[in-house]
Amino acid sequence: MASTAIAAKNNKNLWQGGVSPLKASYGKIMMWFFLLSDAFTFSGLLITYGLLRYSHPAFEGKTADFVASHDYWPIPEKIFDAVPFLHGISIPLAFVGLMTFILILSSVTMVLAVEAGHRMDRKNVMKWMLWTIVGGLAFLSCQAWEWSHFIHGTDHGLIIGGETIFGANLAVNEYGPQLFADLFFFITGFHGTHVLSGVILNVIVFYQASVGTFEKRGHYEMIEKVGLYWHFVDLVWVFVFTFFYLI
């Protein structure tokens, strides 16, 4: 890789022993192992979802006849079927699909920024980093809407013991068992926190690229390291999309 070759020429950038183990820089290897540990955390959350889902009865009838109840686990596509500006119209998973699309595209622009960094092309690094930041902010805005909708609930609500409840929080849930709402907030919230920190890191490296920090340093490796984190956030969303929304 171009940047590794540039870094290896300068002895100060090598690890203390004078060589780079695994032929990668210290920072990149540490980012990989941090991501591995983070992958365990997300696995823990998603497997907890699996455990709790299978310890609740499933809805037995046809999907079209589904109504929310505390007695069985909800069918996700019947819960996440709202789209902004189309009130009352059921379009299952369309909005989540859009969010997936946005995050994958912002991952692509990140790869393009890394590629430009290998060529020491500051203008293109800045251009693609800016698109990546826009993608991240768009995703966060979509998630804000999704949370707001989930918290405020549907028009009809759910009648429990003669009382109608609307929406969900950590104490009540109109969509199904309480744990379903808790897991929604924990899993998408933990992922959203990662996206937010990713956007902040992206803004920092965008600023550093634009003031020429990386040109002075002689390589754009920082873009690669932040890029690894950003792709990981996209990767986690691919799993959240399948295991929380699709199945």
Place this chain on the structure above:
Amino acid sequence: MALLEEISQVKAQPADRSNILKIWKIAGLLLIVTIIEFIFAFSLPESWKWMKISIFVGLTFVKAFYIISEFMHLKHETKVLIWSIALPMIFVVWFVIALIYEGGAILGAR
């Protein structure tokens, strides 16, 4: 922008078109797999529940493979680094099997 160009003394190397084309190809593949998942979710019969679940999980791993190997560049690192990232995931496999089994047991005991 004009000011930035003045202070920049580093000359950018020209882009290799084949590299950029490859990035967009993988992006297209990820989007197509997501669209296929959507089509399957709403076109396959409801009675094929487990069939659908296995297709979705399989396609998720296809997407994960391309993101990790190409976007995160892991395929092009040394073998030792690849394995030291991939092998610990065995614990997750064990955890999935153990806790899904446990979930069924809790349901049976309810």
